[in-house]
Amino acid sequence: MVRGNSRRQRGTGTLLSQQDLLAELTRSERIFRAGTWKPEQLLGAGYSVRLSDDLLVIPDSPGDSRYTAVKGENVVPEFTLAPGDTALISTIERFSLDFDITATIGDRFGLAAKGLLVLHGSSVHPGYGRAEDPEDGTWHPKDDERLYFIVANVGPKNITMRKGDALAHLHFFDIDRIPEGPVPNVGFEHLSTLFGAGQHREDGGLSYFRDVKDLRAELEAERARTEARLSELTRALADNQAETTRQVTETQRDVNRVTDTSNMIVVFGVFLITTTLLGVVLVMLGSLADKLGELDTWKTALLSTLAVLYAGTSVTGVVLVARAAGRGVFGRRADRRGDTGE
DSSP: OOOHHHHHOTTTTTTTOOOHHHHHHHHOOOSSSTTTTOOOGEEEEEEEEOOOOOSSSEESSSSSHHHHHOOOOOOEEEEETTTTTTEEEEEEOOBOOOTEEEEEEEOOOOHHHHHEEEESSSSSOTTTEEETTTOOOOOOESOOOOEEEEEEEOOSSOOEEETEEEEEEEEEEEEEOOOOOOOOOOHHHHHHHTTTTTOSSOSSHHHHHHHHHHHHHHHHHHHHHHHHHHHHHHHHHHHHHHHHHHHHHHHHHHHHHEEEEHHHHHHHHHHHHHHHHHHHHHHHHHHHHOTTOHHHHHHEEEEEEEEHHHHHHHHHHHHHHHHOOOHHHHHHHHHHHHHTTT
16 A cells, blocks of 8 residues: 555656665565665666676687576676677566566666677566466566676777676656566577577677677788788888899999990000001101102101101000000909909
8 A cells, every 4th residue: 555655646657766766675576676686776766787697698718709608506707808799698686577667778878988889678568577376376576587688899998897787777667557467588598599608609699799800800910911011012122122223333334344445445446546647657758758868967857756756656555555454454343342342
C-alpha cells in the first residue's frame, strides 16, 4: 500500500529521482537484486551500472584474435583491449525489474573520450530479470540477470578495464503495469558465439573492428615497405650521380689529354713546316749569293744572317715543342695523382 501511494504521488511515467531510486532500492527488489547495487552509483536522476569480473568474453591477450569466455568460478578483475579489440561484458548489478517500471540506457562520455565504443540496447523492458514460478504462476526475481554490453576499442591506444568501472547511466521510470510475461533475452551463451570463444578461431571478435585493425596493420606494413624502397632508390640515385660525376671527370681529363697532345702535334708540325721553308729559303739565298760572287762581303753577311735566323727558329721550335710536351706529361701525372688520392 505504501508503494502504491508513493507511485500515485509521483504519477505514471514519472522519472525516478535520486531520492526515489534510493528508496526503491533500499526497501524492495523492484529494480535490482539486493546486495548487487551501491548507493555511490546514484548520480542525479539515474544510476551508473558497473563492470563485473565474470560473464565476460575477452581476447586471450591484447591484440589477439582468439577469445576466452570467463564464467563459472573463473573471474578476471582486469583486462586490456588493444586498438581494434572487442569484448562482451556484463554488469555487477543483477536486474529484477517489476512489470510497472522500465529504464533507458545512456552512454558515458568518459568512456567515449578514451576511444571505447559501447554497444547496447536503448532500454530495459519491464519484467527484465523476472521468471514465473511454474507451481503458482507468480513472477519472482531471477538469481542472476545482468545487462550485457559489447565494447570495442576504436581509439589509438590500449584501454584497460577493471571491475567496478562505470559502464552506462540508467534512468528509471514508473509506468502503468503491463501484462506479466517473459522478456526475450538472448543471454550470455548466445552472445559469446559472436566472438568464437574457446573455438581457437583466427578471426574472433566483431568482424568490422577486426577487419579495420587488420587493414590498419597492412597499411602500416605497406608504408614501411614503401619507405624502405624509397630510401633504397634515393641511395641508388645518389650512387648513380656520384658515378656519373666520376665518369664525366674522367672523360674531361681524357679530352684535356687529347687536346694537349693535339696541340703538341700541331706545334711540332708548324715547326717542321717553318723549318723546312726556312731551309728552302736559305738554299735559295745561298744559290743567289753564289751568283753574286763579286759581293763577298754581302754574301758573307747574308749567309751569317740566314744562319742566325735558322738557328733561332730551330731553337724556338724546340722550346715550343718541349713546353707543349711538358704540359701534356705533367697534366697526366697530376691526373694520376688525383685518381690515386696522392
